[in-house]
Amino acid sequence: MDRKCDHRKHIISVLVENQPGALARIIELFSSRGYNIESLNVGHTEDPTISRITMVAKGDEHTIEQIVKQLRRIIDVFKVRDLTDKKKLDRELLIVRINVETPEKKEEVMRLVEIFGAQVVDVSKDTYTVELTGDEEQVDAFLELIKPMGIREMARTGRVAMVRALHGETFGEQKE
Amino acid sequence: MKLSGAEILLRALELEGVEKIFGYPGGAVLDIYDRLPFTPLKHYLTRHEQGAAHAADGYARVTGKVGVCFATSGPGATNLVTGLATAQIDSVPVVAFTGNVPTFMIGNDAFQEVDTVGITRPITKHNFLVKDVKDLADTVKKAFHIARTGRPGVVLVDLPKDVTRELTDFFEEEYKTPVQIRSYKPVLKGHPGQIKRAAKAIASAERPILYIGGGVVSSGASDLVVKMAEVANIPMAATLMGLTAVPGNHPFFLGMLGMHGTYAANMAIQESDLIIAIGARFDDRVTGKLSEFAPNAKVIHIDIDSAEIGKNRHADIPIVGDAKLVMEELLPEVEKQVAKNREFYAAREKWILKVRSWKERYPLWYEPSDRVIKPQFVIEKIWEVTKGEAIITTDVGQHQMWVAQYYKFRFPRQLVTSGGLGTMGFGVPAAIGAKVGRPDKTVFCISGDGSFQMNMQEIVTAVHYNIPIKVAIINNGFLGMVRQWQGIFYQKNYSQVHLDVQPDFVKLVEAMGGVGLRATKPAEVEAVLKEAMAIDDRPVVIDFIVDREEDVFPMVPPGGALHEMILPNYGKKKEKKAV
Numbered sequence: 029m030d031r032k033c034d035h036r037k038h039i040i041s042v043l044v045e046n047q048p049g050a051l052a053r054i055i056e057l058f059s060s061r062g063y064n065i066e067s068l069n070v071g072h073t074e075d076p077t078i079s080r081i082t083m084v085a086k087g088d089e090h091t092i093e094q095i096v097k098q099l100r101r102i103i104d105v106f107k108v109r110d111l112t113d114k115k116k117l118d119r120e121l122l123i124v125r126i127n128v129e130t131p132e133k134k135e136e137v138m139r140l141v142e143i144f145g146a147q148v149v150d151v152s153k154d155t156y157t158v159e160l161t162g163d164e165e166q167v168d169a170f171l172e173l174i175k176p177m178g179i180r181e182m183a184r185t186g187r188v189a190m191v192r193a194l195h196g197e198t199f200g201e202q203k204e
Numbered sequence: 205m206k207l208s209g210a211e212i213l214l215r216a217l218e219l220e221g222v223e224k225i226f227g228y229p230g231g232a233v234l235d236i237y238d239r240l241p242f243t244p245l246k247h248y249l250t251r252h253e254q255g256a257a258h259a260a261d262g263y264a265r266v267t268g269k270v271g272v273c274f275a276t277s278g279p280g281a282t283n284l285v286t287g288l289a290t291a292q293i294d295s296v297p298v299v300a301f302t303g304n305v306p307t308f309m310i311g312n313d314a315f316q317e318v319d320t321v322g323i324t325r326p327i328t329k330h331n332f333l334v335k336d337v338k339d340l341a342d343t344v345k346k347a348f349h350i351a352r353t354g355r356p357g358v359v360l361v362d363l364p365k366d367v368t369r370e371l372t373d374f375f376e377e378e379y380k381t382p383v384q385i386r387s388y389k390p391v392l393k394g395h396p397g398q399i400k401r402a403a404k405a406i407a408s409a410e411r412p413i414l415y416i417g418g419g420v421v422s423s424g425a426s427d428l429v430v431k432m433a434e435v436a437n438i439p440m441a442a443t444l445m446g447l448t449a450v451p452g453n454h455p456f457f458l459g460m461l462g463m464h465g466t467y468a469a470n471m472a473i474q475e476s477d478l479i480i481a482i483g484a485r486f487d488d489r490v491t492g493k494l495s496e497f498a499p500n501a502k503v504i505h506i507d508i509d510s511a512e513i514g515k516n517r518h519a520d521i522p523i524v525g526d527a528k529l530v531m532e533e534l535l536p537e538v539e540k541q542v543a544k545n546r547e548f549y550a551a552r553e554k555w556i557l558k559v560r561s562w563k564e565r566y567p568l569w570y571e572p573s574d575r576v577i578k579p580q581f582v583i584e585k586i587w588e589v590t591k592g593e594a595i596i597t598t599d600v601g602q603h604q605m606w607v608a609q610y611y612k613f614r615f616p617r618q619l620v621t622s623g624g625l626g627t628m629g630f631g632v633p634a635a636i637g638a639k640v641g642r643p644d645k646t647v648f649c650i651s652g653d654g655s656f657q658m659n660m661q662e663i664v665t666a667v668h669y670n671i672p673i674k675v676a677i678i679n680n681g682f683l684g685m686v687r688q689w690q691g692i693f694y695q696k697n698y699s700q701v702h703l704d705v706q707p708d709f710v711k712l713v714e715a716m717g718g719v720g721l722r723a724t725k726p727a728e729v730e731a732v733l734k735e736a737m738a739i740d741d742r743p744v745v746i747d748f749i750v751d752r753e754e755d756v757f758p759m760v761p762p763g764g765a766l767h768e769m770i771l772p773n774y775g776k777k778k779e780k781k782a783v
């Protein structure tokens with residue numbers, strides 16, 4: 029088997045029946061077959077009986093192809109699509125509490141908040157809590173810059189994504 | 205009219221065409237068992253829930269219908285687990301119903317509560333927990349549909365006790381309408397373009413080989429595949445699960461491939477330039493060292509499960525679809541291509557001759573004896589006495605491999621064996637299910653002394669219902685297959701494989717109400733088999749005391765490539781046994 033060795037991050041979007049067993053099967057698939065998930069995000073779609081799961085998984089092309097096929101086998105799964113190379117909207121929400129004990133730090137955080145289009149959503153004597161929405165790179169870059177100031181606590185949602193509405197294309201590919 | 209959940213379940217089973225159920229009652233399924241006697245459904249009380257699952261599995265494998273089993277909550281459900289996993293990995297359609305504690309107690313660690321759907325999720329194609337009696341009929345309908353369509357498999361339906369007690373409306377006409385599962389639409393027809401490409405590749409290959417798996421048997425494609433081999437001059441090799449697709453004596457048939465496959469089958473695969481894999485999944489027991497498996501071959505892979513295609517071996521021409529439906533399209537295409545290109549016969553003649561020479565030079569072989577019973581000899585004799593027409597079930601171990609090698613099957617679904625999971629204890633209960641499904645056939649379970657002891661209580665079930673199965677215990681006083689590995693790869697350090705302490709199987713079976721027989725010398729084998737064949741109202745178990753340290757050959761050592769087989773010691777051979 030000629031397995032290509034580039035381990036890229038893939039973003040996979042799954043439409044699934046909104047049922048507890050469905051999510052359990054998807055998560056178990058990853059553990060039982062030894063695939064790694066970086067993040068996984070679930071929420072319902074415009075149709076409340078259908079959920080969209082967006083997951084980020086790392087692996088070579090062969091592994092990702094297997095993940096997609098194994099996901100399609102699950103009875104409750106409607107559609108699976110690897111969005112990695114598609115034109116897509118791809119966002120993540122970050123909430124981070126940053127140490128700002130000094131006026132210089134306060135100023136620096138505010139500057140970064142402005143540049144990144146983030147928002148300060150909570151304030152205490154010595155912390156700012158910032159909310160940022162962006163693609164993964166933006167979120168990573170922001171974190172990199174504020175790290176030296178001291179991060180108290182943070183939460184990331186993991187990515188959610190949707191194909192861009194080019195040429196009337198929506199979710200596309202039927203379950204095979 | 206309002207019916208209880210239990211009544212709805214049983215009525216739905218009837219509407220699904222279910223006739224036989226294998227099961228075991230308990231507190232959580234009392235309401236179901238209370239109504240059961242008032243239905244035409246025939247229930248077999250096995251002596252262990254594992255037996256019920258294997259019997260349902262055996263029934264399904266020989267009939268092609270869905271097998272059904274019942275168990276109570278907690279320990280009943282966990283006892284089913286091995287049986288369900290065995291069926292699932294071999295793609296056998298089984299629907300299991302388990303009771304559970306009432307819905308309001310779920311999650312409370314109530315008496316005999318386990319998370320049955322959680323435990324069985326990884327070993328089922330799908331499973332359901334029914335929380336409202338109003339969903340019950342629809343769920344049963346979906347369960348059968350999922351089990352029998354696409355790649356067949358196991359579906360479990362967990363029924364809390366209150367769901368089986370509560371009343372609701374049941375509309376038979378509505379039940380009979382087609383199932384709608386919006387997220388489940390298996391692809392059955394192959395892609396026409398791919399089928400054309402496959403036909404061209406088949407007609408132009410020089411050294412093609414058919415690699416036939418269990419999917420050929422279960423989809424009913426056997427005749428079409430054999431026809432294609434004949435039309436296009438292609439040698440055939442089969443997996444353990446696919447063995448019965450081809451008549452054992454077919455001149456193009458090389459037997460089983462893989463770890464204990466024949467020399468000819470393994471060499472033909474290794475030297476082929478085109479593998480036509482149908483309903484097979486390139487399992488590690490088949491391929492040996494994957495990176496050295498058939499290094500020069502292109503692969504056509506036909507399978508109903510797209511996830512199997514390209515999983516272990518890259519497919520040059522993948523075709524997703526039901527083996528039979530694909531073969532119906534592919535065969536005429538191949539006929540067309542072959543008619544166009546007459547020259548290929550000449551090229552292929554060389555290949556056929558080469559494959560034949562392998563078959564003749566390195567046949568299956570064992571050293572015969574008139575002193576001790578050779579296990580292979582017992583299997584040959586069973587074949588003779590049953591005229592090759594018996595349904596054979598096996599357990600797991602050396603005896604299973606000797607069955608695969610020495611019993612020449614005549615028709616599809618004739619072999620019932622645990623291929624994927626390799627479950628010791630499968631043979632006896634599976635034979636019960638097989639005999640219930642095919643009462644017209646002799647059903648012979650070929651077991652080992654170790655395996656038999658894993659579910660021997662099911663002999664009582666066979667006695668209870670006068671199910672006249674035959675069991676041959678190939679008694680080598682060892683966990684033979686494990687001993688063989690310890691012998692070859694662990695310097696004969698035999699650790700925990702001696703079965704010197706054993707029940708007297710003859711007395712044991714007699715005590716259970718069956719007939720016990722024994723043979724200790726080669727000269728007794730035929731007579732004892734004939735005696736067994738004459739009994740048709742009770743199970744018979746024959747204890748064959750065989751050569752203790754016979755090994756199964758050929759053998760591909762673990763991690764080795766298919767052509768690196770250890771062969772039998774032909775050097776000493778007195779008499780050559782042809783395949």
Ligand SMILES: Cc1ncc(C[n+]2csc(CCOP(=O)(O)OP(=O)(O)O)c2C)c(N)n1
Nearest residue numbers: 601602603626628652653654655683684685
């Ligand atoms: C339930 C289970 N436990 C353990 C094994 C591992 N195993 C494979 S073959 C074998 C020996 C089987 O012994 P026996 O039934 O006497 O058959 P023989 O090999 O001697 O013909 C064992 C222990 C298994 N396959 N299944």
Ligand SMILES: [Mg+2]
Nearest residue numbers: 652653682684
């Ligand atoms: Mg043994």
